[in-house]
Amino acid sequence: MSNPKVKINSIVNLSNDWYTLDKINFDYQTNNGTWQTQSRESYDRGDGAAILLYNSIKKTVILTKQFRMPSYLNANNDGMMIEVCAGLLDKNDPITCIIKEAEEETGYKISNPKKVLELYSTPGAVTEKIHYFIAEYNNDLKVSNGGGLEEEHEEIEVMELPFSKALKMISSGEICDAKTIILLQYAQIHKLI
Numbered sequence: 001m002s003n004p005k006v007k008i009n010s011i012v013n014l015s016n017d018w019y020t021l022d023k024i025n026f027d028y029q030t031n032n033g034t035w036q037t038q039s040r041e042s043y044d045r046g047d048g049a050a051i052l053l054y055n056s057i058k059k060t061v062i063l064t065k066q067f068r069m070p071s072y073l074n075a076n077n078d079g080m081m082i083e084v085c086a087g088l089l090d091k092n093d094p095i096t097c098i099i100k101e102a103e104e105e106t107g108y109k110i111s112n113p114k115k116v117l118e119l120y121s122t123p124g125a126v127t128e129k130i131h132y133f134i135a136e137y138n139n140d141l142k143v144s145n146g147g148g149l150e151e152e153h154e155e156i157e158v159m160e161l162p163f164s165k166a167l168k169m170i171s172s173g174e175i176c177d178a179k180t181i182i183l184l185q186y187a188q189i190h191k192l193i
């Protein structure tokens, strides 16, 4: 943090249950040189990692389906979301995290994920940066059924879909998660599949 136009006055914690929500009071110098006092809320759940598993021979991708409460509260009728495999870093580095998440959620034990992007998803409200990866999968890498961790109450359906169908599901609105669309379009732009 080294912006001379920003002076943080106070950080007040509003919620500190599973993750933390803070209210930050700060002075911001506008372009005409005057200083304004502002406040913003910021939700910190750490950073995350996401991966598109694809098979360039079968022309398929692996996606997951699970219930997402915040989406349910905002117009997602049954709350189910189709997403690329993803997880929070917790204390791991992004590569260790995504290898672990891929096995837990999809059952594929990948070894060489390739990092392609690092993006803020909601920079006005959430601190989280997501590290984006891609990796080829095949039947030899399948070590379990995936599905997520029971102790974390995860119930994740693993979906293997033709890439062409996944792209159509973006147009139809069946796939409406940003990280998933970013990775599917990355694969399309770079002709991975």
Ligand SMILES: Nc1nc2c(ncn2[C@@H]2O[C@H](COP(=O)(O)OP(=O)(O)O[C@H]3O[C@H](CO)[C@@H](O)[C@H](O)[C@@H]3O)[C@@H](O)[C@H]2O)c(=O)[nH]1
Binding pocket: 018, 019, 047, 048, 049, 050, 086, 087, 088, 089, 101, 128, 130, 152, 153, 154, 179
């Ligand atoms: N009790 C409780 N448990 C929680 C809460 N939030 C998360 N958890 C638990 O923590 C687990 C986190 O699972 P991960 O697979 O590590 O994370 P994710 O939720 O899939 O996160 C991914 O997707 C998010 C949404 O797109 C991304 O924001 C995130 O970066 C990551 O990519 C959840 O399954 C759930 O068990 C909470 O508020 N309360």
Ligand SMILES: [Mg+2]
Binding pocket: 085, 086, 087, 088, 101, 105
């Ligand atoms: Mg997850």
